[in-house]
Amino acid sequence: MARPKKRFQQLIEEIDRTPWGPAEQALVTEAVALAVEIGDERLEYEARMRQTASANMNGATDVMLNSFAWCLAHHDADPQRFPADLDNGGADLMWQFKWMAASLRSSPAFSQEQIAAVLDDMESHYRAAGLGVSGVLTARFEDAWDAGRLDDAERLRVQLEATPRDDHSHCDACGRSQIAGFFADTDRDAEAIVLVEEMIEGGFSCGEEPEHALSRVLLPYLRAGRFDEAKTAHLRSYRLAKDNPDNLRIVANNIVFAAITGNEARALALVEKHIAWLAHDGLNVDAHFAALAALAVALDRVTAAGHGDTPVRGAESAALVPFFGEHDGTWSAADLAAASWAAAERIGAAFDERDGTDGHARSLERMRALADEQYDVPIRSDAFVAPVTSSVPADADAWFERAIQLAQFGAEHETLEALPHALEVADPAKRAQLLSMRLGILIALDRAEEALQLLPERIAALRAAGLEAQADLEQRLGLATFGLDTPETKAALEEAIADADDLPAWSRGDLAISRAALHLRASEPDAALDHAEVAARSFTEAEDTRLANTTTLLAISAVLGKGDFEAGAALLDRLLAQDDLSTGHRAQALQTRARVRGGTGSYLEGAADADESCRLLAELGATRALGEAHLLAGALWEDGDDPEKAVSRYRLAARIAGEAGGDATGVDFRLARAMLRVGDAEEAAELFGDVLQREEEAETPAGSRAMTASMLARALATSGEFGQAVGAFGYASELFGQAEEHADQAMSMTEQAKILARFDEHDDAISLLESAAEIARKAPDAVGALTEVLHSLGQAYGGRGDERAFPLFDEVAALAQEHDAAWLLADVTDSRGRALAELGRVDEAVSAALTAADGFAELGDLGSAGGSELFAARVLAGNERPSDAVPVYRSAIEHGAAHPPLVQVAALELGNVLEALGRHGEAAEVRAGVES
Known part of the structure; x- marks a missing residue:
């Protein structure tokens, strides 16, 4: 049995290092089954002790109760062979006792007598083991509170507060959270808030903390008028709780808050x-x-x-x-x-x-x-979608108009939904038009067999309408005029066009536009334009304005396909100026012009076009198309540096996609990115987290997941949740590494290192930056990433007085000069000055800082110039050269005029320097300037 026992030990080791969740549960189940198969109750005890803890953390109460009962019985029978504590870093049997009473209380299927018996049994085990009573009092307090015996609960709370803590007391996080919940439940909001804030400030955490505690003070925060704290607590609590079904209570509190x-x-x-x-x-x-x-x-x-x-x-x-x-x-x-x-x-x-x-x-x-x-x-991460403003068509003729407009825009799915109502019209000519639309959509959706079965009905409608020539043409050509793209249909169209002189004008136009569309699909814009010109003349002759305008839109697509955006834009302007343009065509033309304007940098004008297209589509009831139109509008507003407007458009697009059963993941990513730009970092973090989870479930390629993870990390860092941000940047770097996207991997590691350095984890930060530098050199063309990583590593070395900083600064400076990056050159020169100061090389440090200041000033960045001068002045003043520091301080104040904090600091320091020099009048004058 050596091999199964070795496997069992491997499982135990893997369980102990695997986070709570489905993967860990599966390992525990396998370990229990293997121990039973081996027939070794001691091994089974080790597995079941872990099973009890796993089930508690993952909300499998029935498994937890059964597992605990088995372990307790074996412990009571033979405490030496089955000790209460396995010394594995997990919960021991006496600690697990606390979970049992709470679990029995959570179901009315268990009587009060059973709960009391468990509590008494717990106390007798604790006393027999020589343990403190804090854990027992906690369990009795919870029982009284949950049962609604509030006076008993308050008495037990006071007793618990006076009882010395021991190894079986609740941890700091859980204890504070529990009492805070009781205070909130008994209208002591201020006391609840104090406990939770102490917990957060102390960095206390546990299995479901701080998310549970934060959810418990949501209502107290609101009632105290502390809305910002309430919002922050809600977003953090929900983000931490949302992935574990055992956190149902926490999520419930957050639902009420919303x-x-x-x-x-x-x-x-x-x-x-x-x-x-x-x-x-x-x-x-x-x-x-x-x-x-x-x-x-x-x-x-x-x-x-x-x-x-x-x-x-x-x-x-x-x-x-x-x-x-x-x-x-x-x-x-x-x-x-x-x-x-x-x-x-x-x-x-x-x-x-x-x-x-x-x-x-x-x-x-x-x-x-x-x-x-x-x-x-x-x-703002969710919103109700306003009902589409269009009214339901009153009869078949009104449905005919709706279907025509939808088809003219190109809303295929909505057109198909409208067609059954519209096809009830009595006019055979209208039925023929509708059947033509259906045939074209079926071909576009690769449903050619359905289209072939429908063709006889179309031909019959044409004959009923007296359009014999067109009926004969379609009888002969089959699906060629409806977009079917095969060598045979192309040849048939070419032959029919060559013999089209005797056909009615409308039929000639139909042949020409059909061939033009196939040329356009094959990326042959010149040929498409030639046929479109014929089609336009023919439809004009036939007095069919609708198809003449359809042809114009096709021709515009061909012009744009040639890359002639100026000519395309002019044609769109002319088309949109027409009075006879239908709503569907107008919406399509506006959307096309929005894309053109976006592609040529006129983002705000394009966004306005996209918004107007959205309005028209809402009138038509084109729901799916409306979602895509809002997405376009959001992208244009975002590119136009108005993320506030982008947020509202993306939010609508995401909601429409969700209600239509579509994939809203991409839209939500854009929404989260825009929310981050407008300062809603906490909401953005939640949404990025959702997107990443969906991408994980869909097994999205590593590079895409890495981008989402890095944006999540940025949002977390902006929200002040630096610990989680470090983890997210680390995960992003792993994913970028899998995708062999070296520059992005190095940048994620650099951001991770910056946070570590912020909290004085300098050794870890430098180690990360050194690895990032090696990785960044694998992508030498990514100059921005390479310089950022090398500069950051140089700054880290420089902060420690490490001479290795200077070759890195030299390399960054050389790249900056090579690529005309003047601001970067000034910045790295400033970094050089600070590193030189660390080494006590005062003259060189001051020279570098002042050179950097000149560079910043020349570029118009006076704030950075003042910052470099302030540093130079401090170096001089700190090295017994106060007279030399005075003019540098004055220059810093002058350059920092638009940056009050810089001016205030520089002026106060200058006042002190002048005072030390005995120049009291000047010192008073400088200080007075700050005070005013």
């Missing part, structure tokens, strides 16, 4: 994302109660905001029937709110009957009372 702060769309999005978690842990019924109440509050707010008819995606799952009951079709927000309240009341009544209190009933009263609370804390 609902009562005017973020009803976000609340609905969170409900839809997490509603399936109700079915995750069948024994954690108390969490179900909390979540159902939160859902009810949120969906009531969605209803009050005018969106009660909105379907709640995911609520129709069969796994949720035990909570909401049977229901036909999708659940609306209003109906699900009522069902959620009913379910919460049912569960709460079961708990209160078990406990002999009204604790859960009082909790529901508090939740219902939130209907009277409203706070304005805007979070």
